[in-house]
Amino acid sequence: MRVPALIAAWSLFFVALPTFAQDLPYAKKVVDTLTSPEYWGRGYLHNGMGHAADYIANELKILGVKPLRGTNYFQNFEYSINTFPGKVEVKLNGTPLVPGLDYLVTADSSGRKATSTLIPQASGAYQSADGYIYVTKVKKLTFDAAGRAEVKPTTMIQLNQARITAKPETIEVNIENIINDHFKAKNLAAIIPGTENPDKYLVVSAHYDHLGGLGDYAYFPGANDNASGVAFLLNLAKYYQAHPQKMSIVFLFFAGEEAGLIGSKYFVEHPLIDLKKIRFLINFDMVGTGDTGITAVNATVFPTEFDILKATNAALPASEALAQVGSRGEAANSDHYFFTRAGVPAFFIYTMGGIAAYHDIFDQSSTLPYTKFETLFKLTTKFHEKLAQ
Numbered sequence: 261m262r263v264p265a266l267i268a269a270w271s272l273f274f275v276a277l278p279t280f281a282q283d284l285p286y287a288k289k290v291v292d293t294l295t296s297p298e299y300w301g302r303g304y305l306h307n308g309m310g311h312a313a314d315y316i317a318n319e320l321k322i323l324g325v326k327p328l329r330g331t332n333y334f335q336n337f338e339y340s341i342n343t344f345p346g347k348v349e350v351k352l353n354g355t356p357l358v359p360g361l362d363y364l365v366t367a368d369s370s371g372r373k374a375t376s377t378l379i380p381q382a383s384g385a386y387q388s389a390d391g392y393i394y395v396t397k398v399k400k401l402t403f404d405a406a407g408r409a410e411v412k413p414t415t416m417i418q419l420n421q422a423r424i425t426a427k428p429e430t431i432e433v434n435i436e437n438i439i440n441d442h443f444k445a446k447n448l449a450a451i452i453p454g455t456e457n458p459d460k461y462l463v464v465s466a467h468y469d470h471l472g473g474l475g476d477y478a479y480f481p482g483a484n485d486n487a488s489g490v491a492f493l494l495n496l497a498k499y500y501q502a503h504p505q506k507m508s509i510v511f512l513f514f515a516g517e518e519a520g521l522i523g524s525k526y527f528v529e530h531p532l533i534d535l536k537k538i539r540f541l542i543n544f545d546m547v548g549t550g551d552t553g554i555t556a557v558n559a560t561v562f563p564t565e566f567d568i569l570k571a572t573n574a575a576l577p578a579s580e581a582l583a584q585v586g587s588r589g590e591a592a593n594s595d596h597y598f599f600t601r602a603g604v605p606a607f608f609i610y611t612m613g614g615i616a617a618y619h620d621i622f623d624q625s626s627t628l629p630y631t632k633f634e635t636l637f638k639l640t641t642k643f644h645e646k647l648a649q
């Protein structure tokens with residue numbers, strides 16, 4: 261049976277219409293899940309990072325995206341990490357403080373059980389009489405991750421100056437740390453084979469680990485850093501599974517980023533594909549905002565691709581386009597770095613503006629704005645199309 265010409269023309273039109281539909285509800289579900297207490301900041305306690313790896317693997321499986329090599333998505337490795345699995349208690353001038361809100365112990369601290377008077381230092385900090393506890397008032401509490409080599413013999417306490425107005429005079433700490441020299445982590449790697457050039461790769465990457473938590477007291481949800489990037493990659497996976505490209509699309513979800521780009525370094529040293537066949541890699545880390553646009557690290561190293569990225573943005577309707585596509589040079593600030601050092605052309609893209617939460621308990625799903633999430637999605641798929649031409 262033949263369809264009337266007019267209808268046929270319309271159905272062709274609809275089929276040919278480029279569908280850049282970005283599934284924002286799905287992205288939000290991913291971020292909600294990965295930032296929930298069950299994942300405990302995707303770190304070192306309560307198997308948070310392991311649960312996150314299993315969750316991502318399951319999502320990839322549901323989407324029908326295949327493992328890059330072998331029968332599962334995982335690439336295993338291990339590293340050293342300082343953890344605070346037990347007591348994390350601080351009393352200042354006799355008053356108990358709330359971890360995460362009033363204070364943080366720094367990631368490179370040793371544990372300690374002690375009571376001491378505090379002596380003001382010329383720097384404005386305070387030191388216990390025995391010299392083993394340092395206390396500083398800060399504008400913003402910021403946690404991090406540290407391996408054995410970075411751990412100091414001292415206990416370093418940050419006090420939130422907005423909440424702690426009293427002059428520090430005495431301190432009582434009961435903080436337990438354990439250095440785990442063989443923390444087991446895994447990267448995840450998946451592929452959607454290209455239809456014309458399957459042995460050429462467009463790689464997208466994002467780290468899924470974050471900082472974990474402090475005992476059962478507090479955890480760092482890491483919504484923007486970097487559940488947002490994971491959600492972005494899973495959305496790309498969903499899209500490319502329905503719209504395979506000429507080149508293969510490779511998805512890399514890294515562990516150990518916060519502890520020093522350990523997962524991506526491991527992948528570069530033990531690559532599951534020929535790194536020379538990567539046409540371009542884009543690493544997404546903190547992409548949940550965008551009021552003032554995006555920044556591309558390595559823009560000055562790869563000016564041709566950066567021009568394509570800028571032109572792609574300029575061609576978007578003004579209501580959607582990014583306010584700015586900022587340019588930076590090389591920087592060892594996320595998982596693109598060791599790829600760049602190995603000669604792989606790469607950008608690291610992050611969004612700018614919006615929330616100030618970073619490496620603290622406030623980087624939460626409920627306040628992540630997703631301001632330019634959809635625009636960045638369009639930009640990425642169009643950029644990929646141009647590179648594959």
Ligand SMILES: [Zn+2]
Pocket residue numbers: 485518619
């Ligand atoms: Zn981070």
